[in-house]
Amino acid sequence: xxxxxxxxxxxxxxxxxxxxxxxxxxxxxxxxxxxxxxxxxxxxxxxxxxxxxxxxxxxxxxxxxxxxxxxxxxxxxxxxxxxxxxxxxxxxxxxxxxxxxxxxxxxxxx
Amino acid sequence: xxxxxxxxxxxxxxxxxxxxxxxxxxxxxxxxxxxxxxxxxxxxxxxxxxxxxxxxxxxxxxxxxxxxxxxxxxxxxxxxxxxxxxxxxxxxxxxxxxxxxxxxxxxxxxxx
Numbered sequence: 001x002x003x004x005x006x007x008x009x010x011x012x013x014x015x016x017x018x019x020x021x022x023x024x025x026x027x028x029x030x031x032x033x034x035x036x037x038x039x040x041x042x043x044x045x046x047x048x049x050x051x052x053x054x055x056x057x058x059x060x061x062x063x064x065x066x067x068x069x070x071x072x073x074x075x076x077x078x079x080x081x082x083x084x085x086x087x088x089x090x091x092x093x094x095x096x097x098x099x100x101x102x103x104x105x106x107x108x109x110x
Numbered sequence: 111x112x113x114x115x116x117x118x119x120x121x122x123x124x125x126x127x128x129x130x131x132x133x134x135x136x137x138x139x140x141x142x143x144x145x146x147x148x149x150x151x152x153x154x155x156x157x158x159x160x161x162x163x164x165x166x167x168x169x170x171x172x173x174x175x176x177x178x179x180x181x182x183x184x185x186x187x188x189x190x191x192x193x194x195x196x197x198x199x200x201x202x203x204x205x206x207x208x209x210x211x212x213x214x215x216x217x218x219x220x221x222x
Contacts, residue, residue: 031208041195042212043212045209045210045211048209090153090154092153094210095208097159098159098208099146099154099210100155101153101154101155104152104153
């Protein structure tokens with residue numbers, strides 16, 4: 001079983017559209033995150049949730065909104081997509097000593 | 111989290127040992143040293159972590175300097191599959207959330 005799974009793996013969409021990326025973890029972790037990796041490969045944390053509550057919200061446009069319906073899920077909704085949103089988005093979850101990452105969603109905005 | 115400094119890239123030959131250095135001169139007493147790696151087109155994966163003593167696991171060894179201001183990740187026999195970006199990260203050991211903050215890492219190139 002995949003520990004952290006995110007869907008879709010690839011997402012191509014037009015500017016101005018609204019899209020969502022789903023993430024699920026089966027590890028029983030309390031903490032989940034979203035990271036963005038840009039074209040220069042820099043991996044930057046966007047959000048962190050602990051027990052369904054937002055604990056970190058880095059400087060991210062408010063077009064990005066995380067939603068945690070339960071501890072096992074942290075979805076990322078993006079409104080009014082822009083060209084600069086093109087990147088690979090990684091979901092992750094962690095216990096106390098180790099984080100597990102999903103395989104990433106490559107978002108391309110055209 | 112305190113900052114770490116790593117070389118941008120390193121090269122190795124297959125089946126030779128690799129020593130990946132990391133400097134963390136501003137490390138605090140409660141910071142754990144963690145290493146992650148990111149293989150091409152994959153998410154980062156945990157490699158190893160330690161506080162003061164050297165650590166070994168099935169993937170690698172972690173050698174920590176006595177003053178804790180530097181550490182070295184050791185891959186005992188590099189394989190082509192070990193070609194990845196390796197990240198050295200300091201994480202505050204508290205009862206709160208574990209939040210990896212990534213720098214640029216070291217890109218390891220393994221030659222056949």
